[in-house]
Amino acid sequence: MCGRTCLTLDPDQVLCACKYPNEKLQDDAKQQKFATPEWRAEFNLGRRYQASYNIAPTDITPVIVSAAHFAEAADDQKGTDRIVMPMMWGMIPPWHKGDYRKHGLTTNNCRLEHLMDSKLYRGPFKRGQRCVVVCEGFYEWQTTKQAKPSDREAYLLYVPQEADVKIHDKSTWSPSNVKLLRMAALFDVWQDENGDKMYSYSIITFESTKIMSWMHYRMPAILETEQQMNDWLHFKHVSDSKALAALRPATGLQWHRVGKLVNNSRNKSDECNKPFEAASKPEKPKGMLAWLTGNKQKLHQNKTTNDEVVIKEETAKRSVDEISPTAAESAAKRTRCAPIQIAPPALKSEPEIKLESTES
Template sequence: MCGRTGLTLPKDKVQCACSYKPKNSDSYTKPPWLPEFNASKEYTPSHNIAPTDVTPVLVSATNFENDEQCGRVLKPMMWGIIPPWHKGDYKNHNLSTNNCRLENIKSSKLYSPILSNGGRCIILAEGFYEWQTTNKLSKSKQPYYIYAPQDDGVKVDEPDTWNNSFDKEKGWKGIRLLHMAGLYHVWQNEGTIIYSYSVITMESNSTMDWLHHRMPAILDSEEQIEAWLDIDNVKPDMALAYLKPVKVLSWHQVSTAVNNSRYKASDCNKRLPEEKKNKTTQKTLNSWFVKAEKRKSTESNDSESKKQKK
């Protein structure tokens, strides 16, 4: 599952972070940023991106007209695909389309045609938030911030350590973004045009199953990125075969303030201080012991009641 992300880089830095070497080229190029058509909604850098927010998405240039000769472009899109058959207010389609399950794409009335028509995209993020569902002892779900492993000295929650830079010979040096596989669609109704996407999810592997049973399909190699975007030469079935559970990720606990999707402050992805983590752990243990004592007390009372009846 993926229900919240973070991306705080401005447009020009996102372009730099997505730079790549085209085939038969020795230098890095930045994908152009295409105009926005999303009901007047624009990309706004944020520490707490929620569904219906607009974020930059990497796509093949095949489906877009652009002046520059390039294979990839950046297109701002809204999170949550609007079904092609929906009419009227785009907010009222009443379907949950923030994520699409990898196992169901080919049989889906919504996603299968999009996949067949080349609607593959890559959602960019500095990290995503996930709430632990595997701890049955805790009454509240602890949120975590998950992100790509960074170079020594780079801390994802401390922008002053990123040292972002770009040049054509060396490419991007700075914070490493996550590349999440997704599907996108262009919805039109009475003159309104909205580009929207869904994040593809899959069963978690040992990297994340301690936290949640689902995880986004993360592309962690240039080969995977190239194949997913190459809608001209890589057919849908082959593209899906490139989606594998990522084996290496980093994470840390964050405050439950991120639970509120309207809260966008810079402390959303900050590492939870040790003393607060200890309090959370102790609270969970205390809850378990209280429940255990209650069970013992109930069993003891039941036993005593049975004796009296005899």
């Protein structure tokens, strides 16, 4: 499954990192040339993408789609057939009315096994609304060990990089040489009562194979090759069955353990993706100062308990895949290529999201 990601690039840098080989640009010498996707900004009810070391469901992130979804971009002169556009993580049910954040369903992940039986996901899939979520890596908590949810070890998983590239250290790479992790997803378009649109997506997951089963029983559908990318994105030329066949378990992943900072989605520090051993450790106070500091921290913890993310059991109380149409209706009624330094954004005023489950 996938409940948190990391992407610290601005829009121009995302485009640079998403360059891809394009046959339309090949010359007579058959030298491979690369195309750069176009960035398509959408209103999305005023929400914008913000680079972050700790991205959570309901955040806005860059997503790759086929240009064929937009007539004006399908046959442009630049030769690109891919578009990168911001979308909200967590598909909004099209039948939902009211606040888009209050539909009551957990939709950040979509189970591949139930895709064709789901009222929410079957429609977007049959309409060819396939997309690819890009990030530097995703966070996962180890559930195979006996431990309280708040004590589970967190890991950052990412694509194998060149020997001198350390994904957690931006001084060792640039958008032109980093390898982003690419996850298959489905998207849909929701409209509010004023007709304003919000694009949103769900990441596809399936049962973990050996590469991740030691950590968690589910894993996202990761696209490792350009052929898989093309088969998943080109909905006008690739059948549904062939597109599904492109969703194979990843054969190469790397990871390292991270600290507990990532447990709370309000924490946007660049320490979130650092290896656990390298994470900065505050110096312990001594003597009377230690006693006073300890009491102060206890009082603070009592006041902020409700702000802490508690990662609960993996079985969701209400899963989109198990929802019947009748139940669903009832629910409805209720630079360019240079690294940059990301400053932690101001805390959002929205309430903290508690991860009941990251699986639908």
